[in-house]
Amino acid sequence: MAVISEPAVAGRRSPFDWLQTILPKLVLAPSFAVTIVCVYGFILFTLYLSMTNSAMLPSFTWVGLVQYGKLWSDPKWTISLVNLGIYGVLYICISTAIGLLLAILLDQRIRIEGALRTIYLYPMAISFIVTGTAWKWILNPGLGLDKLMHSLGWTGFTFDWLIDGNMAIYTIVIAGVWQSSGFVMAMFLAGLRGVDSDILKAAAIDGATLPQTYRRIIIPLMRPVFLSAFVVSAHLAIKSFDLVKAMTDGGPGTSTWTPAFYMYATTFTRNQMGLGAASAVIMLATISAIIVPYLYSELRGGRRD
């Protein structure tokens, strides 16, 4: 009986089996196709455009690496890269430092932690355009902080970085850090909550002070969180456009141009689509240089587990 029924069962199960294997593929297929075309397809298209003489509209006249030559001899591209360096390094380091500090302070089992956490996290819910506009007003010497201090009687106070070409990029760092620190804090807080309490108890028994515990045990344990925070803020820094657009619009002069700003200006307002595509490709390469090793280590780590 068993001998007879078994093939029968197998025969009955096989279309269902087939459906079960095919269904996830069917469900995923549309989004997979969209991703292939709209992400990877357009990346390749951009790569191709960067080697054409596209101006106002895409053109398909092959010019090789001419646009890259133009890009690297353009002083504005150099300015953009230097700005990205300043902004990227400061933005990542400061928001990580502030985020970690806030997380450690919040982790001391204080009373209204929920409310405080929300307050610190909320800036991330605001778009960079709003942040930029608000900080533009705050830092504008004619109507913001400067004016407030002067009307409060502190007439010697000046903070005019926003209108100083040498310092303006740092005002963008301030606004960016304000926006992202809370988010980094949330990541660290989650990490801190995940620390095994037995380790902490063991440390306490061994007589470690609180600062020692943090410095020697907890912070080293946060290594994966540091990496995630770095990757998240690094790509935010590289694609920084909206903050710059809203806050300084690249000015004073061209002092706060960033690569993303350069890409937008050349592609959409200056009819230099080929040049814009070339800058986009360089940006993609920069992001890949950060993300690919990260993904590689993550995936390898996954396999090891």
Next chain:
Amino acid sequence: MLKTYLTATVASLLALTAAAYAPSAAAQAKEEVEVMHWWTSGGEAAALNVLKEQLQKEGVAWKDAPVAGGGGDAAMTALRARVTAGDKPTSVQLLGLAIRDWAEQGVLADLTPLAEKEHWADHIPPAIAAFSTYDGKWVAAPVNIHRTNWLWINKKLLDKVGGKAPTNWDEFQALAKKFKDAGITPLAHGGQPWQESTIFDAIVVSVGGNDFYKKAFVDLDPDALGGDTMQKAFDQFRVLRGWVDPNFSGRDWNLASAMVINGEAGMQVMGDWAKGEFIKAGLKPGVDIVCVPYPGSEKAFLFNSDQFAMFSLDDKARQDAQLKLASAIESPSFQESFNLVKGSIPANTEVKPDKFDPCGQKSMADRDAFKSTGGMLPSLAHGHAASAAVKGAIYDVVTNFFNSNQSSADAAKALADAVALAK
């Protein structure tokens, strides 16, 4: 941000594909024009409404396609998306060389039969017509002419410091000093690249004369761009830098005009669209606000001209509607009522100057007088002299100079280099 733009582009593409089917069916039944423009502010919208009503009287429906954003950058991005998607609007507001760029793509309609019937060539100054035609064919209908090399002075303050409207650089400096001594900011200025370039255009034509301006900004001659005369222009620009208030960065032009209106600042160098702000504040141009060409540029009329380019369409009814639109735009009655509101002067020289204010009348007189002298010069800052890439490159050098301590010699060299790279 990029995402926002992409979303907008995708959204407009989708809207377009959807729209592409709907109107083509409807257009069979009635004549309709779809007009894409960026005249969304109060005065501009009111001015455009004149055209809309005129067309409706002729039985042509008006489909408004405004894309907000002064200067039209957003509108141009939307237009590219639409044309790429194959859904061409009937008509689009275009500035200067953008018309040529689109004509090169072969997407503009030929208005020559209408233009010949209505003798446009006789009424429209050749300097303006040069932008409305491509390859000998009319492809756009010019609406207005703005003059960009104006100096606006608050009359009350001028009387207060006992000055007179300057006619040359020395008088200009003397007047600025008087304002400064009286505790008034001599020059109201907004630190945006296009505003700085608008001033620089006027300086270049004032320092170097009409031929030099043409050689530098139209012919893009490297020697003119990097030479001694250009250095002198930068020197003058540096002097002007000393006359603006410290907080000019990023200020919009109309806020700079407001400084002149409420007496914080004495003067402003700006195109005649500033008149709209003065009139709104109850000041009469030519009476309460003195208008003179930028000192030393009296022989030049730096212009930009808004035009409606017509896109080629297959549908007969829409083509007819398009021609009616073009004809209505060139009609003296529309040109008069529109330009009275807009602050510019008519592109059609048939319009009588009687109803215009003294500044407008001066513009119109100069427009006619300079027809043969070569004094009608395309404004670089407003996209009429050189391509968008070159314009952008010059913006960068000019705004960098104004916002730094760069020497005039370095700036002139940077100008020649930047233009060579962008050409």
